[in-house]
Amino acid sequence: MRIFIEFVWTVAEKIGRRYIWIDLDEKDVKVQDIFQKTLPRIVGKEVGEILYNMYLNEEVIVVINGVVAKDPTKKLNDGDRILIQPLASGG
Amino acid sequence: MSTSKLYGYAGKILWVNLTTKSCKVIDTPIDLVKNFVGARGFGAKILWDNVKPGIDPLTPENLLIFSIGPLAGIGAHSASRFFVIFKSPLTYTYFRSVSGGNFGAEMKFAGYDAIVVEGRAEKPTYLWIYDDIVEFRDASHVWSSITTHASEILLKETDRDAKLVVIGPAGERLVKFASIQTGETRSAGRGGGGAVMGSKNLKAIVVRGSKKPELFDEEEFEKLVEQQLDLYHKNPSFHAFRSLGTDGSVYLFYTLGHFPTYNFKQVELENVDMFRPEILARYVVKTDSCYNCAMECWHYFKTSKGPFTGIIWDKPEYETMWSFGGNLGASNLEAIMYANMLCDLYGLDTISAGSVIAFVYELYEKGILTKSELDGVEPRWGDLEPALELIRKIALREGVGNILAEGVKRAAEVIGRGSERFSIHVKGLELPAYDPRSGKAHGLNLATANIGASHMYGWVYYEFPGSPGNVDPFAVEGKGAICRKVQDEFATYEALGFCLFPRSMIPLDLASKMLYAATGIEEFKNIQYLLLVGERIINLERAFNVREGFSRKDDTLPERFLREPVPRPPSKGQIFELDKLLDDYYTAREWDIKTGIPTRKKLEELGLKDVADELEKLGMLPR
Numbered sequence: 001m002r003i004f005i006e007f008v009w010t011v012a013e014k015i016g017r018r019y020i021w022i023d024l025d026e027k028d029v030k031v032q033d034i035f036q037k038t039l040p041r042i043v044g045k046e047v048g049e050i051l052y053n054m055y056l057n058e059e060v061i062v063v064i065n066g067v068v069a070k071d072p073t074k075k076l077n078d079g080d081r082i083l084i085q086p087l088a089s090g091g
Numbered sequence: 092m093s094t095s096k097l098y099g100y101a102g103k104i105l106w107v108n109l110t111t112k113s114c115k116v117i118d119t120p121i122d123l124v125k126n127f128v129g130a131r132g133f134g135a136k137i138l139w140d141n142v143k144p145g146i147d148p149l150t151p152e153n154l155l156i157f158s159i160g161p162l163a164g165i166g167a168h169s170a171s172r173f174f175v176i177f178k179s180p181l182t183y184t185y186f187r188s189v190s191g192g193n194f195g196a197e198m199k200f201a202g203y204d205a206i207v208v209e210g211r212a213e214k215p216t217y218l219w220i221y222d223d224i225v226e227f228r229d230a231s232h233v234w235s236s237i238t239t240h241a242s243e244i245l246l247k248e249t250d251r252d253a254k255l256v257v258i259g260p261a262g263e264r265l266v267k268f269a270s271i272q273t274g275e276t277r278s279a280g281r282g283g284g285g286a287v288m289g290s291k292n293l294k295a296i297v298v299r300g301s302k303k304p305e306l307f308d309e310e311e312f313e314k315l316v317e318q319q320l321d322l323y324h325k326n327p328s329f330h331a332f333r334s335l336g337t338d339g340s341v342y343l344f345y346t347l348g349h350f351p352t353y354n355f356k357q358v359e360l361e362n363v364d365m366f367r368p369e370i371l372a373r374y375v376v377k378t379d380s381c382y383n384c385a386m387e388c389w390h391y392f393k394t395s396k397g398p399f400t401g402i403i404w405d406k407p408e409y410e411t412m413w414s415f416g417g418n419l420g421a422s423n424l425e426a427i428m429y430a431n432m433l434c435d436l437y438g439l440d441t442i443s444a445g446s447v448i449a450f451v452y453e454l455y456e457k458g459i460l461t462k463s464e465l466d467g468v469e470p471r472w473g474d475l476e477p478a479l480e481l482i483r484k485i486a487l488r489e490g491v492g493n494i495l496a497e498g499v500k501r502a503a504e505v506i507g508r509g510s511e512r513f514s515i516h517v518k519g520l521e522l523p524a525y526d527p528r529s530g531k532a533h534g535l536n537l538a539t540a541n542i543g544a545s546h547m548y549g550w551v552y553y554e555f556p557g558s559p560g561n562v563d564p565f566a567v568e569g570k571g572a573i574c575r576k577v578q579d580e581f582a583t584y585e586a587l588g589f590c591l592f593p594r595s596m597i598p599l600d601l602a603s604k605m606l607y608a609a610t611g612i613e614e615f616k617n618i619q620y621l622l623l624v625g626e627r628i629i630n631l632e633r634a635f636n637v638r639e640g641f642s643r644k645d646d647t648l649p650e651r652f653l654r655e656p657v658p659r660p661p662s663k664g665q666i667f668e669l670d671k672l673l674d675d676y677y678t679a680r681e682w683d684i685k686t687g688i689p690t691r692k693k694l695e696e697l698g699l700k701d702v703a704d705e706l707e708k709l710g711m712l713p714r
Contacts, residue, residue: 063343091410091550
């Protein structure tokens with residue numbers, strides 16, 4: 001399964017890059033796995049944990065294919081495009 | 092404990108007649124306070140009571156009501172906005188326009204909960220209000236000047252510490268979407284309040300005050316303000332908002348199917364990466380805030396390269412990034428900043444200005460308008476130079492600008508030749524940066540809002556960012572109730588005078604306690620009571636429009652949203668299911684489904700029997 005992750009704003013600054021394509025061998029990958037398994041491999045466990053806690057506290061928003069994903073157990077599919085950015089509001 | 096003394100409030104309403112150069116001061120009526128709380132509520136009630144149906148909004152009979160909430164100027168954060176209520180020359184509906192800055196708090200210090208302006212001055216005039224003293228002063232020397240220059244001169248000849256509202260050349264020329272400006276860069280932008288002010292020959296209102304309202308329980312109030320600040324600091328939105336204001340959401344909202352592109356054609360925007368927050372944040376050189384607001388969401392951007400080098404101006408907000416960016420297929424940030432500054436200087440609403448110009452771009456693309464009809468301007472998607480020229484032409488009503496100054500609805504009627512299909516508005520008010528097809532409750536709000544397509548009339552946070560609560564933005568079921576709930580809630584917060592940006596950080600329970608501590612009015616302790624005030628305001632605003640001849644037929648959206656599926660993800664294939672959504676909305680509102688008009692039962696439930704009686708007398712109440 002191949003997914004695309006886009007990091008925005010302070011998340012991009014923290015991660016040190018804006019985009020990443022990831023090939024995953026696992027099946028049944030969930031949103032929480034991105035923070036707990038995938039990102040730690042790339043940016044270290046600590047940053048992965050910080051971002052996951054921010055996501056759970058709604059400080060960071062996750063958007064999958066243009067739809068806000070608030071459920072950490074939501075399953076990902078091949079080709080999904082994920083955006084991770086600090087919560088922002090419009091007007 | 093109940094009280095007859097009005098704590099928290101200024102306690103007075105100033106009523107100015109420009110025709111007779113006279114004014115009167117009345118006590119703020121307790122019934123008005125209890126039934127409508129303040130700010131938007133006061134404006135809605137005063138407008139309903141005093142403006143006869145059918146008047147031309149640009150005649151002396153129209154009122155221009157500046158009102159504030161009870162929490163303005165007394166230490167609450169984000170609660171000193173001022174509201175401007177009038178019959179709109181753009182929509183011919185009830186209208187409320189809102190701005191931050193410092194003018195609202197200064198009104199309170201001068202001793203007024205509202206300033207009501209009627210009539211028309213014989214020659215250009217400005218009002219100088221210092222506490223109880225009201226002077227009608229000649230404004231001929233600043234007439235025709237841009238907003239900043241006029242402000243500078245008027246403050247010099249009154250009081251450097253005074254605060255003012257002012258119109259620019261656009262308002263003087265009755266451009267139907269002229270704004271009312273305050274403090275250089277803040278605007279009560281929408282609906283053409285600037286044109287109403289211009290029609291009254293009123294260039295500015297300058298206010299200075301020295302009073303401080305007495306609070307019912309000052310000690311408790313201060314504790315509650317501490318709680319408010321604590322909640323702000325604990326909320327992640329607070330930090331995001333302080334960093335970049337609404338601009339933190341531009342790229343995100345594009346991803347969610349909003350920040351519509353190319354006059355809502357919604358094809359993918361080239362160079363959308365330019366709107367990423369980390370890029371926008373590079374332009375920030377200074378921050379500032381409205382009166383007593385810890386949000387501090389003003390961010391001054393500095394341009395430093397290319398033909399627009401050298402500007403330091405408050406940033407284009409999310410809406411303006413869109414109206415002169417995505418909606419014109421453009422991503423030249425420094426040109427967008429320049430367009431934003433021009434609109435502030437001329438006194439134009441950036442949303443409507445950008446939308447009218449996007450309409451021109453599409454007509455040119457389709458061959459409906461030619462270069463010669465556009466006075467030699469060649470508008471091509473992505474190029475903002477023609478837009479800058481059109482801003483000037485609109486503001487000064489020069490050449491084709493004279494047609495465009497009427498707003499997109501009337502401009503399309505004048506141009507004809509099928510151009511109506513590309514005029515994106517509801518009831519005459521140009522749409523903001525949200526695509527109704529990408530969020531059905533958002534779309535429903537735009538279709539039904541009593542002031543036309545205003546996102547701030549009921550910004551449905553459930554659909555995105557989905558906090559608190561999260562619903563499928565594309566679903567249709569249940570959206571009527573959600574839309575109604577948010578509209579009522581927003582009306583409540585606006586009756587209290589709060590800014591809507593930090594609304595999610597101010598639970599209504601806390602707002603209610605603050606209101607009680609400030610005023611001592613028992614009823615305000617009850618959240619349900621306050622929500623009922625919000626619903627009452629919405630119904631009264633609707634009744635005003637009904638009296639003007641509006642009904643279900645006007646709660647609609649441009650054909651583009653009803654027939655053309657969105658071509659880009661995530662909303663690809665979506666259209667707006669108008670009839671089904673409207674039925675659901677009217678049902679949720681307990682209004683007559685056939686006409687979209689409040690029933691007698693609903694109006695009486697809300698204590699608006701007199702309103703029902705009047706509509707019945709006019710034969711406008713559904714049977």
